[in-house]
Amino acid sequence: MHARKGERLVVPSRTLGGPVRDAEIIGVPHDDGSPPYRVRWSDTGHEGLFFPGPDAWVDHEEHPPTAPGGSR
Template identity: 40%
Template sequence: MITMRAAAGSRIVIHGAHVDSAEHRGEVVETRGEDGGPPYLVRFDDGSESLLFPGPDCELEHAHPEPDAP
């Protein structure tokens, strides 16, 4: 079984279950599982927050660290 891994700042997209369903997007605020595993506390773009166990309709966009300034 492959487990999704996230970090604070990662973006999560929940794809709509139906053709006309909107996607939900948010930012992972906190990971509560071991080693970045679920559940995740997610702040959605509409301002709501939820504890999320991602399913097959979720996609994770990892946060990229800022490059060091010269």
């Protein structure tokens, strides 16, 4: 997995029919774009370091920055 600042990280729910979470990638500490990433979660605005699992993916389309609380 490789990402750049400003891309979107998507994490599916582990329960059937559960919510999909997404976060704006606000920091990529490694030059090669590998995890972990600093992210801002769209549903809570919480920022933190995230180590994505094998079910997560990066949406490489450009997205405007997300404000805390999920509004754009």
